[in-house]
Amino acid sequence: MCLAIPSKIIRIENSTAIIDVYGAQRDISLLLLEEGSVNVGDYVLVHAGFAIQKIEEDIAKETLGLFKKLFELEDKKEQ
Template sequence: MCLAIPALITEKKTNNMATTEILGVTRDVSLDLTPQAEVGDYVLVHAGFAIEVIDEEYAKETIELVKQFEDVAV
């Protein structure tokens, strides 16, 4: 199973790269698949690529669900 995680774009860089913030951690991701993404947008990130621009409400709901993963016993 693959998981894409919501991230907030905080800075656009050269070569279709962007700095994102994911649960308090910054990561550089490729915007090759989402060239329309801008600073302040939320994107779904998978394997270092922003694969879709999503709305803020959906992003925040998903982040809250991800935070619950640590409460689940395996």
């Protein structure tokens, strides 16, 4: 199973963006999106190092909250 993670764009340089998700930052490619379709502060779904879709902030935050709960449950299960 593959998951696309909502991530906030914090910097754009050419066709590369730096994103932040849960405090971790990394470079991703914007090549799969229409040029100029995303800006700093936007949220995108990221899969395999590529932004695959721009999403609304409220949906991104809700999804990130669900992932956080899932991670917490997994941590409890492992203890």
